[in-house]
Structures are given as C-alpha cells and as structure tokens.
Amino acid sequence: MDLRDQYRQRRKALSFTQQDVASRTGMVRQQYQRLERGGNPRLDTLELAADGLNAKLMLIPVEKWHAVQALLRGEDESIGLNADPWQGLLGDDEGEGKERDGE
Incomplete structure (x- = not known):
C-alpha cells in the first residue's frame, strides 16, 4: 500500500x-x-x-517494516520491535553505544 x-x-x-x-x-x-x-x-x-488525520509520518528502518505492518494489521508479531533499530547502524556494537550514552 x-x-x-x-x-x-x-x-x-x-x-x-x-x-x-x-x-x-x-x-x-x-x-x-x-x-x-x-x-x-x-x-x-x-x-x-x-x-x-490525527496521524504522524514516520521513517521506519527496513528491517522493522514487516513487523510494523503486522502490528498495524493487528497480528501478533512483536519480534524485532523491542530491539533498538539504530543499533549497529554505524558499525557500533552494543557496548560502545552504551558507553557513549553514559559519557
């Protein structure tokens, strides 16, 4: 759609x-x-x-697209939605990102 x-x-x-x-x-x-x-x-x-229309435009990471569509259809597909969609995007691993956030 x-x-x-x-x-x-x-x-x-x-x-x-x-x-x-x-x-x-x-x-x-x-x-x-x-x-x-x-x-x-x-x-x-x-x-x-x-x-x-009481709505918002949103940029959705491609790897989350199907999970978001399933959620909007009311299907039970929460897999992958709880994870940080930006993690690793710039080559950072989880530990490095957390250290920077704490600085």
Missing part, C-alpha cells in the same frame, strides 16, 4: 471527507484531493495532511 492509499484509508476510517481534512488543515479541497490522487506534494504538505 502506497502513501496516498494510506491517507485515503485513514481518512475513511475517521469518516472524514476530503473537505473535512482540508478544513482541518487549512488546505483547499483540491490540494488535499491531489495528495490522495498522486502528484508530488512537498514534505510539509504531507505532514500537515497527516496532522489533519
């Missing part, structure tokens, strides 16, 4: 019309409508629309 489908799905789950979201964000309906249809919105427009 792509981002514009997620906006549409969230809007419908809240029983909002496109006009409702536009009104909540200060956009015009056509601007929000273009966001759901495609186009190339700016990041601040995506964030504004997410706020209007």
Whole structure:
C-alpha cells in the first residue's frame, strides 16, 4: 500500500471527507484531493495532511517494516520491535553505544 492509499484509508476510517481534512488543515479541497490522487506534494504538505488525520509520518528502518505492518494489521508479531533499530547502524556494537550514552 502506497502513501496516498494510506491517507485515503485513514481518512475513511475517521469518516472524514476530503473537505473535512482540508478544513482541518487549512488546505483547499483540491490540494488535499491531489495528495490522495498522486502528484508530488512537498514534505510539509504531507505532514500537515497527516496532522489533519490525527496521524504522524514516520521513517521506519527496513528491517522493522514487516513487523510494523503486522502490528498495524493487528497480528501478533512483536519480534524485532523491542530491539533498538539504530543499533549497529554505524558499525557500533552494543557496548560502545552504551558507553557513549553514559559519557
């Protein structure tokens, strides 16, 4: 599911019309409508629309993607979500990261 489908799905789950979201964000309906249809919105427009839908945009590490999707679907797949997603990203091992945090 792509981002514009997620906006549409969230809007419908809240029983909002496109006009409702536009009104909540200060956009015009056509601007929000273009966001759901495609186009190339700016990041601040995506964030504004997410706020209007009581949601947040989030960067999810690829290795956590399937676990997050399963969680959102209500499936019991908590494996891997409790671990630090940034651990080892820069070649640091667990001990080094903890030492730096304590300095």
